[in-house]
Structure formats: structure tokens, C-alpha cells
Amino acid sequence: MPTETDTMRDRFLDVTSRLLDEDPRLALVLADISAAGFARAAERHPDRVINVGIREQLLIGATGGLALTGLRPIAHTFASFLVERPFEQVKLDLVHQGVGAVLVSAAGSYDWPAGGRTHMSPGDVALLDTLPDWTVHVPGHPDEAETLLRHAVKDGDRNVYLRLSVHRNALARPVVPGRFLTVREGRRGVVLAVGPMLDGVLQATEGMDVTVLYAAGVRPFDAAGLRAATGAGAAADVVIVEPYLAGTSDREAHEALAEVPHRVLGLGVPRAEHRHYGSIDEHLAAYGLDARSLRERITLFLR
């Protein structure tokens, strides 16, 4: 059962193993990553738990083939090898074939800083933005990851990306897919915190007169929720804090607020390569995403 220290990936292993027992339409495709964690599920369901080895083009191609036969496949590995490496397979073997799958990533943008650039995928959500009709969930807590995973598996034949991270918030929020959650209300602007960025944003904006929205998912973008949060005023100031490439959701915010004068500050992982190792906290600080940096940047923008 969940503990204070369990990770989203632990929860994914546990819940998916149980879903495989319950749902004969569910299949899981792996490329060695997490295979040990699914060993028991593979014993129980040898035909529906498939480890293709270190072959990520095949990971997505076989996932597309499974979907063509009517199954609901989940494909899982680190984000860099799930979205970036086999991107053309994502584009053609899923989207172009008109079939759907659930892609569940781990390691995200900065989960393993000592692993360096090769295991960092800050561009995954931006890449998926080049394709039509993706749902993108970015949970900030293992409980939210479970809710969103269960939703994704039952989400028809949609293509769904579930972005898991070891970076997490202390508390789970009552997330509803496709909806932003109002965590705090204020009058001087709106700060939209995505997934694991919420705790840092709440700390950064302590005592500030701003609305804090929480997004455990960014595609589809809850445009109505953002508009409502900006109020009926003549202008809107919006800060978006995302755990991947800075500015990824700026375009969505501009579209949502197209009818009103507005400003958007997009904060997240910088595009430049950051050739340092160390810890997640050190990387967040270097990216200007720790609470102190966030407070400075948000204050400057709203001044």
C-alpha cells in the first residue's frame, strides 16, 4: 500500500499489474526499463506483458500493432527513449494509423541529474504538441498518477501521455482530467503550476495576492478554467510554471486569452544544455525554478 515515500513509478507498477488482472483488453509493452518490476505480471500474463528488449522503435511499432488488433496498449520507458528516440513511430505507428495507446514515461526532464543530458527529456511535451489530439497528464503526486493512469486506460482509444517523475508534491490534489484546480485565489495575476511544480509555486507565492491554479494535465488545455481564473478585468497577467521546456504551454495560454489584453510569462526548463550533474534541487535552482527564484521572477513580472 502507498507510503509517504512511494514514487509515481512504483504506483504505476502496482496499479498496472492489477489492471492487467482485471482488464483482458490491456497490454503492456516494455523496452527493458521497469521489466524487473513487472516480472510477476509477465508471469501471470505472458501474452500481454511484452518486453521487446532495448528496441524503442519496435516498442512503439509493436504498440501500434497491438492497438490495430483492438487491444489497449501501454508503452513504457524513460521519456527520452519513449517520445524523443522513436518520435516518427509515435507520429506514424499510432497517430497516422488512427489508433491509440497510453505512453507512460519516467525520468522526465531532470529526475536523474547525475545521468546527464542523455537521460533528460525536457522537450517531450513540446514534441507531442506537433501532433494532433494528444492528452498529456503531468501528475504531481503518486495518488494523482494512479487516478490519471486509471482514467487513461479507460479513455477510449485516445492517445494519452502520462509523464511520471520522482519530483513530487507533498499532498495529492483532487485532480479531474482536463480541468485546472484553483488552489489559492488572488487579484494581481494567475500562476499556473504544472504537476510537481506546485509545492515550489505555493512556497514562492506565499503572501502574494495571486491566484494559483494547479494543472495535473496540460493537453487538452483548460482554456475556460484559465479564463475564469483571470477574472472579468480588462487585462490578464499569467505565469506558467512547467517541469519541462519553458514556454511549452504559452501558445495555449495566448489562445485561451486571445480576446483580452494579456501577458504570459512561461517558466520551465531552459532550452540550453546544462552540463552539470548533482541533484534535482541543484538543477531546479540552476533553472530558476526553486521557490526563491520563482518568487523573484513572478514578483518582477507582476510589478
Place this chain on the structure above:
Amino acid sequence: MTATKTISPQHRPHLHQGYGFEDLPALMALMTGAEKHGPAATSTLDALWVLYDRVLDVRPATFGRQDRDRFLLSKGHGPMAYYAVLAAKGFLSPAVLPSFGAYDSPLGHHPDRLLVPGAEIGSGSLGHGLPLAVGTALGLRAQGLTDPAVWVLLGDAEFDEGSNHEAVAFAGASGLDRLHVVVIDNSSATHGWRGGIAARFEAEGWSTATVDGRDHEALYAAFTAAHPGRPHAVVARVEPKES
């Protein structure tokens, strides 16, 4: 595209089951406007015909059934022979063939499964069909459908793409015995395949046969050879592309 020639089974009283192999050039002419076609345009024609005429258990009436055989055209370039065979077998109306490549046509220069009746996959970018076929074979097996065969057609130059080699190794190791590949070898791979293409499959535990890709009886025998516990690859050799 000015071809105006029309053909139909009614005009060929000797045929009772529809079109025959000898009708395919005329069907292709509806797309190409040419009476004769070079080796490159017809490199897949004989293999496709033998598969659809004598091997695959799939017809327009059964295309919606889960237990149909699947044919995945991975080499989506030069699909006129494929469209001609689909038309001959009743998946497509020959009346749409002259629209080949036109704005509203279902028939692109690479096939799109959402537009072409009878097409299992959309292809064109090389190296996608075999991994999709692996997943299809896995998906059928997982649903207890151990009868349907999954066939995928590749070209020898397409075999350059590394994604094929991911699939060949995995399928061999997994003993995916409902998976079948036909490689049309017209010697078009830039660097060739020293030792032959079949050797790549054999090394990964596949059953293989290499035959004359114009000889229908040889193709049929190779396509229907038993291969218990192993996937099966047929290399069909045809005239070099530049001949």
C-alpha cells in the same frame, strides 16, 4: 492520367471468379496511363497476386472479422500493383483507379489505411510495417486468435532501416510463428546484403525460403511451407531495379 480503358469481369466471359493475373496490367494502366510497366513498377505484382489469390484468407466480405489474415504493405512506394490487386479482388472499385494521386482520391502514392479499403496499414516511410506486424501478431495471440496469419511485404532497400532488425531479432526470439515476411529483392539496396537477405532472418531463428519472385508456383510453395514454432521469411528475387 488520361486512361479511359475500362475492364470488367463481364467483358471476360472466361473468368467466373472476377479478375485474373492477366488483367492486372490493364488495372495498373488505369493509374499510370501506360500499357506496359517496367520491372520496378511490377516488382511486387507476382507476390501480391499469389498471396491474395491463393494464400491469404481475407476477402472484402470478411475484412471486418477479427480472425481474418492480415497483409501489411510496408514498402508503400510504388503501390500501383497493390491497388490493382485490391481492385482485382474486389476491395476497391476499378472505377477509382484513374483518380490515383488526385486531391479527392483514396489512392495516394503511398497508401493510407483510413482511405484505402482493404489496406491494413498506412505506409510510405520505410521500416514501419514489420514492427507493426509484430504487434499485430502479438495482439492476435493475446486474444487467443492463433489461426490468422500476419503477412508483411518489405523491399530489399527498405531492409536498410534499423527498425526491421529490431523486429527480426525479437520475432525470432519470441517464436512468433504466425508472422510472415516477404522481401521483394530487386537488388536496390545501396550497399547490398552480403551473404543474402535470408541469412539475416536465419541467424535470428526464422524459417526462410529464397525463390524466383516471378514464378507463381515457387512463390506459392514458399508461402505455404510449414514453419512450426518459427516466423517465416520468403525472399522473392526479381529483376534488378535498374535493369
